[in-house]
Amino acid sequence: MQDLEALKYPIGDFVYGQSFSADDTRQHISAIDELPIKLTELVGKWGDDRLDTPYRPEGWTIRQLVHHIADSHINAYVRTKLALTESNPTISPYEEGEWAKLPDSTLDIAPSLVILRNLHQRWVTVLAALTDVELSRTYFHPGSQRTFTLREVIALYAWHGEHHYQHAFRLAQRNGWSEKNV
Incomplete structure (x- = not known):
């Protein structure tokens, strides 16, 4: 069995407080755009x-993971729009672990995959049009007691999507679930 930390953070943890260039931000937006497909x-x-297989011991199942990505990215989209239309709004955190236990977490993943595809189309349309000034707009997260710029939010959610994608991808690798075995 692999180290639990490597199973939790297959691409490492997100590092807050970094600076991101315009090129970095374009790459992050592209990653957000590509995730649903x-x-x-x-x-x-x-x-x-x-x-219904957990990606790690005591972790979420892949089904819960897919629904979580949709839940998380819906929140991120709304937070993005709040930051663009209000002055440093305080966003509402949510208990993601509790959301993953709600009845909709047992549904087929198709609705969440459709949500992600359509949500990301709208989100990327907004993100790709942002000016440098707009990328510097902020929101305050009371759970972490941090103010986030949209540039950092974009980097965070590019990381978030890849982080969870790798949970599923590496589980498939470990279990020999290649395309020919579907």
Whole structure:
């Protein structure tokens, strides 16, 4: 069994407080744009046996993970729009672990994959049009007691998508779930 920390953070933890260039931000927006298709290609045809497999000991199942990504990115989209339309708004945190236990976390993943595809289309449309001044707009997160610029939020959610994609991808690798074994 791999080290639990490596299973939790397959691409490492996000480092807050970094500076990001315009090119970095374009790459982050591109990663956000590509995630729904990439994720659908990986897990979209998996059966219940795979979807109900935790990606690590005491971790979420792939089904919960997909629903979590949709929940998280819906919140991120709303927070982005709040930051663009209000002056440093205080956003509402949510208990992601509790959300992952709600009845909709047992649904088929198709609704969340559709949400992600459509949500990301709208989100990326907004993100790609932001000026440098708009990328510096902020919101305050009371849970972490931090103010985030949209530039950092974009980097965080590019990381977040890849972080969870790698949970599923590496589980598939460990279990020999290659395309020919679907």
